[in-house]
Amino acid sequence: MSVKLFLSTPFLQDLALLDPAFEERVWRELELVQSFPGVGSSLVEPLLVQAFGASVLKVAVGSYDVIYERIHLDDGSERVNVLGIIPQRKIR
Numbered sequence: 001m002s003v004k005l006f007l008s009t010p011f012l013q014d015l016a017l018l019d020p021a022f023e024e025r026v027w028r029e030l031e032l033v034q035s036f037p038g039v040g041s042s043l044v045e046p047l048l049v050q051a052f053g054a055s056v057l058k059v060a061v062g063s064y065d066v067i068y069e070r071i072h073l074d075d076g077s078e079r080v081n082v083l084g085i086i087p088q089r090k091i092r
Contacts, residue, residue: 003034004079011066014085022062029061030082037070037080045091052083063088 015023033039040057048056048067058065067084 003037003077005030005034006079006081008081008083011082011084018064018085026061026064026066026085029059029066033059033066033068033080033082037078040068047091048086056083060088061085065091 015026018026038057040059042057044052044056044058044067048058048065052067053069056067056069058067060066065086065088066082067086068080068082071079071081073079
């Protein structure tokens with residue numbers, strides 16, 4: 001079963017501002033998330049829960065957290081909504 005990634009506009013806009021080499025690291029991490037959607041941490045800072053919702057997960061890429069949510073669909077499949085990429089120093 002293939003998990004589809006949906007990329008939010010804010011995520012794409014913030015990612016475009018980063019160094020291309022770092023952007024490649026983010027894409028590699030998202031490939032892992034797509035293969036194993038539960039790989040992220042549910043220990044998300046309150047500020048991120050407030051901004052993105054209680055069900056979000058995060059994966060660290062360097063000094064950034066990629067924020068996403070898993071959606072279980074009625075047909076038994078899953079999708080991953082990538083919501084944002086946030087500098088860790090901004091939220092800690």
